[in-house]
Amino acid sequence: MPIYEFECGECGMRFEELAAAGAAVACPSCGAERSRRLFSAVSPPGRQPRGAGVRSDESRRREREAARQDRMAESRKRRAAGEKP
Ligand SMILES: [Zn+2]
16 A cells, blocks of 8 residues: 555644555544545655644654764764774
């Protein structure tokens, strides 16, 4: 099953959920089943975020990216240290 992005019709919360096409998905924030499936599952870069739910999604994404950069820097450092005579 594909992961779709939904927007709650009650509170505006955005969330991603595994769902069959046409299935009603309850909002994880308020429990309303008035969520609507957004057109694309993954937000393209540069799309204007709107709503608090989107902003928290954005910060989560930025945290993941920062963690990835950290891991890369760490492995680079380790490699550099190992190659020293
Ligand atoms: Zn909601």
